[in-house]
Amino acid sequence: xKTPPSLILLDINxxxxxxxxxxxxxxxxxxxxxxxxxxxxxxxxQDIEKAMQYNCVHKYSLKPLKAxxxxxxxxxx
Numbered sequence: 492x493k494t495p496p497s498l499i500l501l502d503i504n505x506x507x508x509x510x511x512x513x514x515x516x517x518x519x520x521x522x523x524x525x526x527x528x529x530x531x532x533x534x535x536x537q538d539i540e541k542a543m544q545y546n547c548v549h550k551y552s553l554k555p556l557k558a559x560x561x562x563x564x565x566x567x568x
Contacts, residue, residue, distance in 0.1 A: 500530045503538060518547040525549040528564060530556055
């Protein structure tokens with residue numbers, strides 16, 4: 492059995508598959524733990540609301556990520 496990740500940093504805009512397409516595939520299991528932090532440059536309200544509807548999304552953060560942000564993120568898991 493593979494160990495699941497404790498944290499995934501996910502952008503909305505990625506090549507081949509965008510962040511929402513990834514969430515559609517990854518978050519199928521309703522029991523999936525909340526390990527994903529959206530790390531993106533999109534501050535659009537509809538993107539934030541859409542991302543936070545997924546059961547596996549823990550937080551929505553805007554780029555650029557600072558060292559202190561990463562430390563706080565680690566402590567919140």
